[in-house]
Amino acid sequence: MGTDSPAAPVGGLGAKSTVRAVAQHHQAVVGFLVGFFLVLLLYTTLASQFGSQTAIGVLESRPAVRADQNATITPTSPSKNLAQDEEKEKNPDQAPVNEKNPDQAPVNEKNPDQAPVNDASDRMEEELIREEIDHGGIKNGTNTEPVTPRKPICDLSDPRYDICDISGDARTLGANRTVLYVPPVGELGADSQEWSIRDQSRKYLEYVNKVTVRSLNASQTAPECTSRHTVQALVFAMNGLTSNPWHDFSDVLIPLFITTRALEGEVQFLVSDLQPWFVDKYRLILKNLSRYDIVDFNQDMGVRCYPHVTVGLRGHRDLGIDPTRAPRNYTMLDFRLYVREIYSLPSAGVDIPCKVANSAASSGAIAEQQRKPRLMLINRGRTRKFVNFPEIVAAVQNAGFEVIPIEPRRDLSVEEFSRVVDSCDVLMGAHGAGLTNFFFLRTNAVMLQVVPWGHMEHPSMAFYGGPAREMRLRDVEYSIAAEESTLYDKYGKDNPVISDPESIHKQGWQFGMRYYWIEQDIKLNVTRLAPTLHQVLRMLRE
Incomplete structure (x- = not known):
């Protein structure tokens, strides 16, 4: 008992000091937390207001990587004093200064996994940068160029044709049926793009071989140029269904007009599957659309370099032009007048021949002395020919x-x-194809189309009647009766080929083609035809 009593006062003083120390500690902790909260709140507010500027600084700066460590050093904004950059280059091992708060301790490069206090704000800045890039670049009064995604070289979206346009460094390897695009050094990436298209106006036509178009990547070496050209080039095919005049114009010549007429001859033709007869037959049109020698693409062993190469032909529809999609709003009338000009035929203002001849006659000429209207009667050599042609x-x-x-x-x-x-x-x-010669008729001349049996009115109008009217020609159609078709004698009136043509067409296009395009010939009833001939005479006199 004597030993315990003097110790009591000492224990009481120790307890009071302990309580006091704990209270002071709690105050310090609370004060630190409040201060930290206020600093964080202030920083977050400022970051939200100037986030885009911060993002710009990060995007423009050049990140430096320590050669002896894997940690990435925080990039320096170009707006800072250049002396700091020079000092960093002199002392690469010196820890970087926190640019937002120079008094704060430097980033701990030895512990890169340690998250900084403003980690949430950094993530927000990264998202802002990504968002700006996704919207086509950053524009905030800086010199940063917009980041524009490269336009695809080939457009395969049209239901009728595929087309590839290469601007820049384009190189053709004709013997390999290949066209290369060599992107600028800054655009070379790890990926290489490649397309394989039919270089004519009908993308599904199997008779046309394909041409490969390839965009090189960083790991691929471009072949050296064996010749350099300042004019642009067009790669297209002459084969397919050509040798039929309708297909010559519909598949090649009209699409070629659409694709190149606006270039006014400043284009060189690189022709795959070149057909010498086609070049000879339509040489005036080809020479007018291009002032340069035609290149036999398949036999071209060199590497030709052009500033622009187009592969393929734009075609809007069968034997037609859509002015809303054509350069300079070209129409079928523009094409007909263009063809007539090439072949040195009278200009658009000259009337039809019979009117020109009769107006030149003397005023006292009687009707019998006036020139009769001239009618060219085309008889097909094989299918759908007139079996009673002399009649x-x-x-x-x-x-x-x-x-x-x-x-x-x-x-x-x-x-x-x-x-x-x-x-x-x-x-x-x-x-049939013989009517394609209507391109050489004058304005207001008449095309008289004899429509075969078998519900052929629609293709007759689509392939000839419609284009004729677009070219300011007058279209008249005479649909034959079943008895005027040789199919009537061959199959009889009760056969579906005669009695129900629609049922034949529903079996597939090949059945309609077989009977109505290939097997059928025509024996016109001249008595039944006479009223149509008189209708044409009246039209010419108007």
Whole structure:
């Protein structure tokens, strides 16, 4: 008991001091937390107000990586004093200063996994940078160039054709049927793009071979140029369904006009699957659309370098032009007048031949002395031919026309034949390629189309009637009766080929093609035809 009593006062003083120390500690902790909270709140507010500027600084700066460590040093904004940058280059091992608060301790490079106090704000800045990049670049009064995604080289979206446009360093390897795009050094990436397209206006036509278009990546070496050109180039095919005049124009010549007419000859043709007969037959059109030598693409062993290469032909529809999609709003009328100009035919202001001839006659001339309207009568050589051709010629003459009977041949000179067509007021023939010569008719001349049996009115209008009207020609159609078709004698009136053509078409296009395009010939009832001939005469006199 004597030993315990003196110790009591000492224990009481120790307890009071302990309580006091704890209270002071709590005050210090609370004060620190309050201060930290206020600093964090202030920083977050400032970051939200100037986040975009901070993002710009981060994007423009060049990150430096320590050669002896894996940690990435925080990049320095170009707006800082250049002396600090020089000092850092002199002392690369010196820990970087926190630029937002120079008095704060430097970043701990030895513990890169330690999260900084403003980790949430840094993530926000990263998101802002990504968002700005995704929207096409940062624009905030800086010199940073917009980051624009490169436009795809090839457009495969059109239901009719595929097209590739290469601007910049384009290199053609004809022997490999390949066209290369070499991006600028700054755009070379790890990925290489490649397309394989049919270089004509019908993307699903199997008769046309494909051309490969490839964009090189950083690991691929571009072949050296063997020739350099300042003019642009066009790669396209001449094969497919060509040799039929309708396809010559519909698949190649009209799409070629759409694709290159606005270039006014400043383009070189690199022709895959070149057809010498096509070049010879349509040489005036080809020479007018391009002032340069035609290159046989498949046989070209060099590497040609161009500032721009287009692969493929733009085609809007069968034997047609959509002005809303064509350069300079070209129309079928523009194409017809263009063709007539190339072949040195009379200008658009010159009237149809019979009116020109009769107006030049003396005022005292009687009607019998006036020139009759001239009608070119085309007889097809194989399918859908007129089996009573002499009888039809006589009927047309009796109706009051001068007749020029023609059986088209492949070796006909287009230059010479165009002048014969131009001298006519009417072009008459069965639905088929021979009517394609209507490009050489004058404005207000008449195309008289004989429509075969088998619900052929729609293709007749789509392939010839519609284009004729767009070119300011007058379209007249004569649909034959079942008895005027040789199918009537071959199959009989009760066969679906005669009695129900629609059921034939529903079985597939190949069945309609077989009967109505290939097997059918025509024996015109000249008595039934006579009213249509008189209708054409009245139109010419208007």
